[in-house]
Amino acid sequence: MPLLLAVVIGGLYATALYLILRRSIVKLLIGLALLTNAANLLIFTSAGLTRATAPIVPLGSDRPPAPFADPLAQAMILTAIVIGFGVLAFMVVLVHRAVQAVGTDDLDDLKATDT
Amino acid sequence: MTVAVLSGFVLALAAPWLVRATGRAAGWVTALLPLALTVYFGSLLGQIGAGDALNVTHSWIPALGMQFSLYLDGLGLLFALLICGIGTLIFIYSGGYLPNDPHLGRFLSMLLLFMGAMLGLVLADNVIVLFVFWELTSISSYFLIGFQHSRPEARAAALQALLVTGVGGVALLLGVLLLGQVGGSLELSTLLGRGNEIRAHPLYLPILVLVLLGAFTKSAQVPFHFWLPAAMEAPTPVSAYLHSATMVKAGVYLLARMSPILGGTDPWVALVTTVGAVTMLAGGTLALLRTDLKQILAYTTVAALGTLTMLLGMGTADAARACMTFLLAHAFYKGALFLGAGSLEHGAGSRDVDHLGGLWRTMPLTTAAAGLAALALAGFGPVLSFIGKELLLEAVLAQSPTRALLAPAVLAGSALSVAAAAIVGLRPFAGTRPDELSDAQEAPASLWLGPVVLAAGGVVLGLRPEILAEPIVTASAASVLTRREVADLALWHGPNPALAFSGASLVLGLLVYRAWPTIRRSAAARTWWLSWGGPSRWYELGLQALSWLAESQTRLLQSGYLRLYLIMILITANGLAAYALLARVRWQPIVLQPAVQLHDAFIGALILLGALAAAGSASRLGAVAALGVVGAGISLVYISFGAPDLAMTQFLVEAFTVILLVLAFYHLPRFARLSGRTARLRDVVIAGVSGTLVAALVLLTTTARRDSRIAEYFAEHSVAAAHGRNIVNVILVDFRSLDTLGEITVLATAAIGVYVLLRLRPEKGSTP
Incomplete structure (x- = not known):
C-alpha cells in the first residue's frame, strides 16, 4: 500500500507543480489546491498507515484498543485542511481582483505592470 | 584616562549647540578640550618617560571575554600628545577658516569625533577596541573629506579614502583576530611579551601580511598611496590634522606597536623596508609634478610616511x-605647512x-x-x-x-x-x-x-x-x-x-x-601611463567590476518572472533532496504493509486520473470537477486508514471549494494556452522529477522508526485528563487548543481579506 500511495502522492505533486508553473493565473490556483491535498496526504502516509481502528476511545474503556491510527498526524492534517481552504478562498478573491484591475491573467504580463 | 578618551565623543555630541551659543568664538572654545588633554598627557610625561606604563581595564562584554582596556606607554604618549597638541591649534584654526559656514557645528563635531577615535586608537590595549577606533577614524575621515558634500570630487575622494582604508581595516581585523588566537590574548600589553612564540607559529606569515595590509592602506603606502592626495578635497584644517599629522600615522603607529610582536623577521624587514623606501621615492617624485600647494604637501607626506615605514622595517x-x-x-x-597653505x-x-x-x-x-x-x-x-x-x-x-x-x-x-x-x-x-x-x-x-x-x-x-x-x-x-x-x-x-x-x-x-x-x-x-595603468586606475576598474558583477547577477537571478523563481527553487530543492536520497541515506528494506486491496487500487487510480484531468483540462469547469474528484478520492483514503474525522472534513471542504471555484470562475478569465511547446515540456520534466523525488521520500518514511510516544501519551490521557473520547478532537480543542486558536485567527484573517477585497472597488462601475 505505501508503494501505491507513494505513486499517488508523487503524481499529485507532479501535476500540482506543473499547474503552478503555468502562465495562466487561474491554473496556478488549481495547482495550489492540488498541492494542499498532496501535502496532507504526504503527512498522513508518513505518520504510518494502518487499517486499525480510528483513535476513538470506546464507552466503558479509558483508552482506545491497540492498534489505533496516530491521532497527532490527524489533528495536524485537520488543521491544514481548514487553513488550506481559507488560503484558497483568499487566493481566489485576490486573483479575481488582480485580473479585474490589470486586465490580464498572464503572469508574464503582470510582471510588467508592477514596475 | 578613560575619561580623556571618551571626552571627545561627548563634546562631539554637544558641538552643534556649542557653536550656536558661542558663534564666531566656537573654534577657540572647542580648542579648550584638546588643550586640557594636552596638559593632562603632558603631566604624565615624567612618569611614562621613566619607563612606566599605565593600564586601565573596564569590563565590556564579559560573556565574550571582551574588555575595554587602555594602555599608555611611551609610544602611546607621543601620539596622544601630538593628537591633542596639534588638535588644539587645528580647532582654533577651523573657527577662523570656516567662520560663516552654516555647518561649522557639524564640522567641529566630526573633528572632535575623530580626535576621540584617534586617542582611543593609540591608547587601546585590547586589539578589538583598537580595531573599533581604527574604523571610527576612517568613518570620521570620510565625513570630513566629504564635508563640502555638494562637490562631486569631494564625495568621490571621501568614498575612495573610505574604501581603501576600509579594505585595509577588514584585513587588520582578520589579522588581529588570528593574532589573538595564536598569542592567546587580545591584550596588546600581554602580546608584547609573547613575540617569540608568535613569530615561530605557522600562522605568522598570514598574520603579518594582514596586519601590514591594514597599516599600509591607512598610511598611504605604495600602491595604496593614491587616496591621500585625492583626500586633499577636504578643508585645509582637516588635511593638516588627519592627512598629515595624525590619522595617516595610525598605520605607522600600528607598525611601531607591532614591531616587538611581529617585527625583526626576514619577511618583516624585507616587506616593510622595501614598501617604505619605494613609497618615499614615489611620493617625493610625484610631489614635483604638482603645482597645487596641498597636492605637493600631500605627496611629501606620502614620502615622509614611506620614510617612517622604512625605518620601522x-x-x-x-x-x-x-x-x-x-x-x-x-x-x-607638515602641520605648519598645511595650515600655511590654507592661510x-x-x-x-x-x-x-x-x-x-x-x-x-x-x-x-x-x-x-x-x-x-x-x-x-x-x-x-x-x-x-x-x-x-x-x-x-x-x-x-x-x-x-x-x-x-x-x-x-x-x-x-x-x-x-x-x-x-x-x-x-x-x-x-x-x-x-x-x-x-x-x-x-x-x-x-x-x-x-x-x-x-x-x-x-x-x-x-x-x-x-x-x-x-x-x-x-x-x-x-x-x-x-x-x-x-x-x-x-x-x-x-x-x-x-x-x-x-x-x-x-x-x-x-x-x-x-x-x-x-x-x-x-x-x-x-611621460607620466600618461600613470592615469592609464596606475593604482588609482585599478581602484576605478575594481569598483566598476564590482558594480557590474552586482548588476549582472541581479539581472540573472531577479528576472521578475514568477515561474523562473519557482523553477529555481524547485531545482535547488530537488538537487539537494536527490543528493541526500542518493548519497546520504542508507536504504532499509521498504515496508509494504498493509497490502493493497482491490478498492485501494481503484481509489488510487481515481485520484491520479483526477489530478491528470485537472492538469490537462482545457475548460475551467472540467478542472474544478476533476479537483473535486481528487478531494473525494483522498477522503476515501482517510476512511480506509482509520481517520473518519479527516474524511469528513475533507469532504466538506472539498464541496465548499468546488462551489467557491465554480462561483468565482464565472468571473475569471477562461483558460488559455499561453506557454509554448518547449516551455510545457520543460515544466513536465521539472514537475515529473519533483514528483518522483517526493514518491521516493514517501517510501523512505516507511522505513523510519515508528513508535510514537506522543500518540501513546494522548491515548493515555484523553479520557483521564480531558474527558473526551475522540482523541483527534481532544487534541484540537484541549491539548493543542492554542494551535486551534491560531488556525481560527488565520481563517478570520482570510475572511476579512476576502471581504475587503470584494468591497474595495478600484473604480466605480466595475463589476465585482
Whole structure:
C-alpha cells in the first residue's frame, strides 16, 4: 500500500507543480489546491498507515484498543485542511481582483505592470 | 584616562549647540578640550618617560571575554600628545577658516569625533577596541573629506579614502583576530611579551601580511598611496590634522606597536623596508609634478610616511630613535605647512604655486612660519627635523647589508624633499607679486597662530631637544625596542658621514629645484601611463567590476518572472533532496504493509486520473470537477486508514471549494494556452522529477522508526485528563487548543481579506 500511495502522492505533486508553473493565473490556483491535498496526504502516509481502528476511545474503556491510527498526524492534517481552504478562498478573491484591475491573467504580463 | 578618551565623543555630541551659543568664538572654545588633554598627557610625561606604563581595564562584554582596556606607554604618549597638541591649534584654526559656514557645528563635531577615535586608537590595549577606533577614524575621515558634500570630487575622494582604508581595516581585523588566537590574548600589553612564540607559529606569515595590509592602506603606502592626495578635497584644517599629522600615522603607529610582536623577521624587514623606501621615492617624485600647494604637501607626506615605514622595517635601535624623532618633527612642520597653505588660500585666494609670488611683504607672519617649516621639510637649520634627518642617515649608514641599497634611496628621497621644500617655501613668497594678488592680506590671528606656533615649536624642539624631545623619543623608542636606551638628541653631531650625505642631498635638491620647470614639462609627457595603468586606475576598474558583477547577477537571478523563481527553487530543492536520497541515506528494506486491496487500487487510480484531468483540462469547469474528484478520492483514503474525522472534513471542504471555484470562475478569465511547446515540456520534466523525488521520500518514511510516544501519551490521557473520547478532537480543542486558536485567527484573517477585497472597488462601475 505505501508503494501505491507513494505513486499517488508523487503524481499529485507532479501535476500540482506543473499547474503552478503555468502562465495562466487561474491554473496556478488549481495547482495550489492540488498541492494542499498532496501535502496532507504526504503527512498522513508518513505518520504510518494502518487499517486499525480510528483513535476513538470506546464507552466503558479509558483508552482506545491497540492498534489505533496516530491521532497527532490527524489533528495536524485537520488543521491544514481548514487553513488550506481559507488560503484558497483568499487566493481566489485576490486573483479575481488582480485580473479585474490589470486586465490580464498572464503572469508574464503582470510582471510588467508592477514596475 | 578613560575619561580623556571618551571626552571627545561627548563634546562631539554637544558641538552643534556649542557653536550656536558661542558663534564666531566656537573654534577657540572647542580648542579648550584638546588643550586640557594636552596638559593632562603632558603631566604624565615624567612618569611614562621613566619607563612606566599605565593600564586601565573596564569590563565590556564579559560573556565574550571582551574588555575595554587602555594602555599608555611611551609610544602611546607621543601620539596622544601630538593628537591633542596639534588638535588644539587645528580647532582654533577651523573657527577662523570656516567662520560663516552654516555647518561649522557639524564640522567641529566630526573633528572632535575623530580626535576621540584617534586617542582611543593609540591608547587601546585590547586589539578589538583598537580595531573599533581604527574604523571610527576612517568613518570620521570620510565625513570630513566629504564635508563640502555638494562637490562631486569631494564625495568621490571621501568614498575612495573610505574604501581603501576600509579594505585595509577588514584585513587588520582578520589579522588581529588570528593574532589573538595564536598569542592567546587580545591584550596588546600581554602580546608584547609573547613575540617569540608568535613569530615561530605557522600562522605568522598570514598574520603579518594582514596586519601590514591594514597599516599600509591607512598610511598611504605604495600602491595604496593614491587616496591621500585625492583626500586633499577636504578643508585645509582637516588635511593638516588627519592627512598629515595624525590619522595617516595610525598605520605607522600600528607598525611601531607591532614591531616587538611581529617585527625583526626576514619577511618583516624585507616587506616593510622595501614598501617604505619605494613609497618615499614615489611620493617625493610625484610631489614635483604638482603645482597645487596641498597636492605637493600631500605627496611629501606620502614620502615622509614611506620614510617612517622604512625605518620601522629596519628595526634597529638607531632606526627606532630616528623614526620617533622624525615623526615628531614631521607632525610639526607638515602641520605648519598645511595650515600655511590654507592661510595663503584665505589671504591670496589661490593655492597654485604658479599663480603665487612675492607675498612676503603682505603676509609676513605666514611667510615666516612657512619659511621655517619649509626649512624643516628640507631638513636643514636649527630645527628638530634636522636632528631627525641626521639620525635617519646614521641609521641607514650604520647597517652594512642594507646600506648599499638604502643609502642611495635615502639620498634621493632627501634631495626630493629639499626640492619640494624650495617650491612650497620660496615660490609663493619670494620674487615679484603678480598683479592679481594686489588685494592679498595677512590672515587673522586664528589663522596665523597655528602655523606660527607649529613652525616655532619645531625650532624650539630643535634648539633645546633635551627639554621635551629627548624624553618623548626615549620613551616611545623604548616601546618599539622593548628596551630603554636614552636618545641623545643634539643639533650638532660633528662632522660625520651623515653630515656629508646631508650636504650632498642639499646640493642635489637645489639642482632639482632649478630644473623644476623643465622636469615638469618633460614629465607631463611621460607620466600618461600613470592615469592609464596606475593604482588609482585599478581602484576605478575594481569598483566598476564590482558594480557590474552586482548588476549582472541581479539581472540573472531577479528576472521578475514568477515561474523562473519557482523553477529555481524547485531545482535547488530537488538537487539537494536527490543528493541526500542518493548519497546520504542508507536504504532499509521498504515496508509494504498493509497490502493493497482491490478498492485501494481503484481509489488510487481515481485520484491520479483526477489530478491528470485537472492538469490537462482545457475548460475551467472540467478542472474544478476533476479537483473535486481528487478531494473525494483522498477522503476515501482517510476512511480506509482509520481517520473518519479527516474524511469528513475533507469532504466538506472539498464541496465548499468546488462551489467557491465554480462561483468565482464565472468571473475569471477562461483558460488559455499561453506557454509554448518547449516551455510545457520543460515544466513536465521539472514537475515529473519533483514528483518522483517526493514518491521516493514517501517510501523512505516507511522505513523510519515508528513508535510514537506522543500518540501513546494522548491515548493515555484523553479520557483521564480531558474527558473526551475522540482523541483527534481532544487534541484540537484541549491539548493543542492554542494551535486551534491560531488556525481560527488565520481563517478570520482570510475572511476579512476576502471581504475587503470584494468591497474595495478600484473604480466605480466595475463589476465585482
